[in-house]
Amino acid sequence: MIFQHENSFDVKDKIAQSLVAILPIGAVEAHGPHLPLGTDNLLAERLSERVAAQTGAFVLPTLPYGQVWSLKNFPGSITITNESLISFIYDIGVSLYEQGFRVFAMINGHLGNAVAMKEAARKLFAEFPDFKLLYLFYPGVKQVTEEVREAKSAHSSYFHACEIETSYMLYLAEDYVDMARALPEDPQIPMSADVTPTPWETFTSTAVLGDATLATREKGERIIEVAIENMIKLIEGAKDAFKATE
Amino acid sequence: MIFQHENSFDVKDKIAQSLVAILPIGAVEAHGPHLPLGTDNLLAERLSERVAAQTGAFVLPTLPYGQVWSLKNFPGSITITNESLISFIYDIGVSLYEQGFRVFAMINGHLGNAVAMKEAARKLFAEFPDFKLLYLFYPGVKQVTEEVREAKSAHSSYFHACEIETSYMLYLAEDYVDMARALPEDPQIPMSADVTPTPWETFTSTAVLGDATLATREKGERIIEVAIENMIKLIEGAKDAFKATE
Amino acid sequence: MIFQHENSFDVKDKIAQSLVAILPIGAVEAHGPHLPLGTDNLLAERLSERVAAQTGAFVLPTLPYGQVWSLKNFPGSITITNESLISFIYDIGVSLYEQGFRVFAMINGHLGNAVAMKEAARKLFAEFPDFKLLYLFYPGVKQVTEEVREAKSAHSSYFHACEIETSYMLYLAEDYVDMARALPEDPQIPMSADVTPTPWETFTSTAVLGDATLATREKGERIIEVAIENMIKLIEGAKDAFKATE
Amino acid sequence: MIFQHENSFDVKDKIAQSLVAILPIGAVEAHGPHLPLGTDNLLAERLSERVAAQTGAFVLPTLPYGQVWSLKNFPGSITITNESLISFIYDIGVSLYEQGFRVFAMINGHLGNAVAMKEAARKLFAEFPDFKLLYLFYPGVKQVTEEVREAKSAHSSYFHACEIETSYMLYLAEDYVDMARALPEDPQIPMSADVTPTPWETFTSTAVLGDATLATREKGERIIEVAIENMIKLIEGAKDAFKATE
Amino acid sequence: MIFQHENSFDVKDKIAQSLVAILPIGAVEAHGPHLPLGTDNLLAERLSERVAAQTGAFVLPTLPYGQVWSLKNFPGSITITNESLISFIYDIGVSLYEQGFRVFAMINGHLGNAVAMKEAARKLFAEFPDFKLLYLFYPGVKQVTEEVREAKSAHSSYFHACEIETSYMLYLAEDYVDMARALPEDPQIPMSADVTPTPWETFTSTAVLGDATLATREKGERIIEVAIENMIKLIEGAKDAFKATE
Amino acid sequence: MIFQHENSFDVKDKIAQSLVAILPIGAVEAHGPHLPLGTDNLLAERLSERVAAQTGAFVLPTLPYGQVWSLKNFPGSITITNESLISFIYDIGVSLYEQGFRVFAMINGHLGNAVAMKEAARKLFAEFPDFKLLYLFYPGVKQVTEEVREAKSAHSSYFHACEIETSYMLYLAEDYVDMARALPEDPQIPMSADVTPTPWETFTSTAVLGDATLATREKGERIIEVAIENMIKLIEGAKDAFKATE
Secondary structure: OEHHHOOHHHHHHHHHHHOEEEEEEOOEOOOOOOOOOOHHHHHHHHHHHHHHHHHOOEEOOOEOOEOOOOOOOOOOOEEOOHHHHHHHHHHHHHHHHHHOOOEEEEEEOOHHHHHHHHHHHHHHHHHOOOOEEEEEOOOOOHHHHHHHOOOOOOOOOOOOOOHHHHHHHHHHOHHHOOHHHOOEOOOOOOHHHHOOOOOHHHOOOOOOOOEHHHOOHHHHHHHHHHHHHHHHHHHHHHHHHHHHHO | OEHHHOOHHHHHHHHHHHOEEEEEEOOEOOOOOOOOOOHHHHHHHHHHHHHHHHHOOEEOOOEOOEOOOOOOOOOOOEEOOHHHHHHHHHHHHHHHHHHOOOEEEEEEOOHHHHHHHHHHHHHHHHHOOOOEEEEEOOOOOHHHHHHHOOOOOOOOOOOOOOHHHHHHHHHHOHHHOOHHHOOEOOOOOOHHHHOOOOOHHHOOOOOOOOEHHHOOHHHHHHHHHHHHHHHHHHHHHHHHHHHHHO | OEHHHOOHHHHHHHHHHHOEEEEEEOOEOOOOOOOOOOHHHHHHHHHHHHHHHHHOOEEOOOEOOEOOOOOOOOOOOEEOOHHHHHHHHHHHHHHHHHHOOOEEEEEEOOHHHHHHHHHHHHHHHHHOOOOEEEEEOOOOOHHHHHHHOOOOOOOOOOOOOOHHHHHHHHHHOHHHOOHHHOOEOOOOOOHHHHOOOOOHHHOOOOOOOOEHHHOOHHHHHHHHHHHHHHHHHHHHHHHHHHHHHO | OEHHHOOHHHHHHHHHHHOEEEEEEOOEOOOOOOOOOOHHHHHHHHHHHHHHHHHOOEEOOOEOOEOOOOOOOOOOOEEOOHHHHHHHHHHHHHHHHHOOOOEEEEEEOOHHHHHHHHHHHHHHHHHOOOOEEEEEOOOOOHHHHHHHOOOOOOOOOOOOOOHHHHHHHHHHOHHHOOHHHOOEOOOOOOHHHHOOOOOHHHOOOOOOOOEHHHOOHHHHHHHHHHHHHHHHHHHHHHHHHHHHHO | OEHHHOOHHHHHHHHHHHOEEEEEEOOEOOOOOOOOOOHHHHHHHHHHHHHHHHHOOEEOOOEOOEOOOOOOOOOOOEEOOHHHHHHHHHHHHHHHHHHOOOEEEEEEOOHHHHHHHHHHHHHHHHHOOOOEEEEEOOOOOHHHHHHHOOOOOOOOOOOOOOHHHHHHHHHHOHHHOOHHHOOEOOOOOOHHHHOOOOOHHHOOOOOOOOEHHHOOHHHHHHHHHHHHHHHHHHHHHHHHHHHHHO | OEHHHOOHHHHHHHHHHHOEEEEEEOOEOOOOOOOOOOHHHHHHHHHHHHHHHHHOOEEOOOEOOEOOOOOOOOOOOEEOOHHHHHHHHHHHHHHHHHHOOOEEEEEEOOHHHHHHHHHHHHHHHHHOOOOEEEEEOOOOOHHHHHHHOOOOOOOOOOOOOOHHHHHHHHHHOHHHOOHHHOOEOOOOOOHHHHOOOOOHHHOOOOOOOOEHHHOOHHHHHHHHHHHHHHHHHHHHHHHHHHHHHO
């Protein structure tokens, strides 16, 4: 159900049947020497395909640029302001609603997009109260991640190019990982990083926030499968909620 | 040279060497029964890959949403406002410049994006006077198109899902074309369509602006090769112009 | 029917009768040594008066500032950003609609305004679906221009202070033309000018894009009369279209 | 010194000599049965010409649309939002500065423009600290007006289509006044009109705020000559102030 | 009736009963050596409490930052742009309306806020036609002020840290006044200050626009009581006007 | 060190000495029957005073309105959009920097403000790279909160009007708490609340997210003292960091 492979004559009925559009959204961002700049796009796409396959959703073309403030000074990063990103997602949402979609699930591969996605969703919700909007970033994986991880987390709310994210890639997009170059980093993120604008070059030169050498496909699988299961439940729940209000 | 497949450690030197970033930009838009909604994205991507291969440019991830005002009421179309699109492209451009690129070539598959691309380019040029900005939509193909086409053009400045665009697809992305469903349309576009807001449903129910059954791979090849040659020349010229000012 | 010469007590009924407002829109812009900075304003005004006389339309005060990006570095040019121009025209349109006008015809003397006019028209159309909006720049004169011109056109889509525009002025505003200073230019506009931000000082020092010495009143008359005839048809068509929907 | 009648070849030196640009700014607005909708434009233009003649300033084309909130519901009024008006004036100012002008005098015929003019002036002043910006609305006429008027003023800070403004018109643009239709109004403007949004239809049906039958050319002359004298002094003072800082 | 001391369970009925919300709005701004930076906030708050006590209105928390362009270069001043201030007040107003308030009275202690308050009020009025909006700055005190003052006013429309404002403070917030440091200033404000951007440091080094040593509690009382009486009348009038339209 | 009680003559030197401005920022928001609408303002103010006393910082007037999206439909709530809040805080920051402050610490009492505070801080950081910006919301209290609390937390990242927040109020602003009306709530917040726009009325009718009857002054003291200690450290660290770069 790749949306852009559909044609205009057939798609109308299919939308009415499916109701659900999934937007993979990622970023072009430094991920150390062993992961590509497009890591977050690859993850968002692969997750979206998996989720769509089980929910009858359409997968939209990936929005491959995101808000990359923290790493924007690293080679290869491209950053979009929150304002631009909010407007762009909002516009996509308006069209989706007008085309007949009633669930708009954004599957995110890059935490920096979270603010814009939530804000765009709120604007769309104010405009179209019966539009179900989901902003999804590996929902409900906290516990399984704690079980799976060997190294301590570098930060309580984000992770980057580390044991965890590298494991995701090994499970979902192994071809793009060069484990030979994985680094065993252990950055010390100061408490102040949570309360003051802090470009990441102040505490890491590699952008790898953990011991990437500990990554395995199996670790990725365990966490990702939980995330996918949760996303499916949330989308099915949203679809049911919409149908209940019809 | 797929930019998002590069890694942050190696990419800095490569950018300094290449200097050129290509952004494929298209749209999700109705293209009749025989072409997919993502036709403009597919064309922009394939053209970009071809041009990059001969210019040493990096191909950025495709920006797959565009300004689709005229066809927004057709099934499957997604439209972005000019304001949002300008801001988004501008932000990408700022990052590209800061990353070391000095030529930013947007290869466009959808005419509706032309205004936003030009406006974004002008804003970037005002900010970074030595940044070479190209907005490219099949440059310099007017003459060869006239030679190649069998049916009369439906409009003097645009074409859509017709003999021409279908031929492009047959040459660049044949797998996505279903010639069995190609329609021999001959819409009459009133003069007023050029001077008043005119959603296309007022003159076509199919979005096919011509006789798509006349499309052939060979026609596509003849035109596309001219376009590619011109894009290469323009990019090489821009690169030379930048180097001359260093 | 000069709108600003009307008074508030009588105008309401007249608007209900006329339905049509014409906004002349031009620019203050370099036009070489033989034409004044206000050339585009003069042309827009004279055209508007002629068209109004035959359509029963009101002529609004001229909006005498426009988007003059390409020539903004030439002495005397004044440029308005697209954003400002769009907002300003949009506001005028809202008032016109609320005052009872149902056809808003912008008669343009300066190609640089085209983007803003079209964008403003689309915003107004989205707000007031039964508002007929026309953005007119010498409509339908392509063929007669080719017949009339002696010198080759410097560019396929624009002309400036040349044989053609000078002829327009000789026909519509002869007093403001100093043919003794007309220049026989033949600028070479590079292909790149269509695809990259290109201030015109890069290819002309005079802003005259052609052989102005070839201009005659008669040439102007032949083209202008076609333009006027087409504008009248378009306005009458719009008026009829509105009445049909009442 | 009509700016738009100049040509691009000669104007550069003249600007360097003159330094001063005058922008007449008015409105299209209901002014009762005896004055035209364009009253404020006519006044601004005539004043500007007079002032320019004595200061060596250039008169720019009139900006004929203004902020007409209070009277926007009267037949014939056209209103521009403050945001649009600020941006538009700001853009004009930027071009004037870049063209070499160092004094930008806005001569206003419509009080409703005051907020936008002041705000635009402040933005330009922040951008170009040596740019002298004047927003002029009959400066320094308070005393002479008190001496001249026969009827009591309807409001302490504004006047409209009344004894005073009609006298201005009789002096500056007599041909556009129809004294036979002048009304002897005496509207009671409630105190609340100064402290709450108050469309004028709540206290007048004619838009005439006073006894227009008392207007005479002589009254107009006495006040207008004071205003002109003050405007000349202010412009000369600004020119001197600029020269002193060079 | 301090709004923020109410609780959510009881407040709904009280709002329905009161209908009136008062927003004290001031500024942080230089007021010479004898008055504090928060003078305008203190005055707005004290006035609001007095007015609320007699109208059954709720006093909202003070908005303590305002537009302080003229004095922004003096030590201690904090300035908010008009754009930001308008948006902020507008947002407050939207919530007040949705909470059930039908009269929104802004009691202002700082003249610089007047433009933003009026603009925000107009936007709210356009959105909610039955919302009564008041922007109040010592209404109706002109005559009593003339009677009370001993020194001549430095300017016809504003006063600052002088005999008058210091008297206000002596009456309403005496503890914050240090009369021992009051200065007997007599600044000469040039006519140009009304027509060109004029930071006040160009005509005063103290920000005291008059003879503050002449201030007395009694003078303050006489003027303030008139202002309070007028504000009460205006609020009661607005309440009655709303009830009449229900 | 109450900033608005200072006067303009003395404050300049004091700013140079102090370098640190603290902005208390809260909200007007439903907090159940036992806590006032201004709870977050009271907390922010009291915390700010405590922190200022030990750091030599100035306390600015409280910004008493915040982003209250989730509870905006509860009686008494007032909400500001993120856009307005970002602009307002940004403007304050610009003035603070220009006044000589080099550390701008926002002490927040309302989690909903977090996005706007961070965004404003980033904009200020981009503009003034040596400006130290802190957005503080009970930093570093996670562990002590877990030790102190008796009831399970209703949500992993926010708390509201519950055991915890009520304890804060008992410690910092006891007079405003009515423990007799404290409710022992135990709302079930669905997983979907984190991933879809979810007004809180969908899962609570009281806005109390926990057992408020368990609140004690002692619990509040234990957590608040940790927060204060951390805020002092962060501010001292920022001051030192600034001095190191001078």
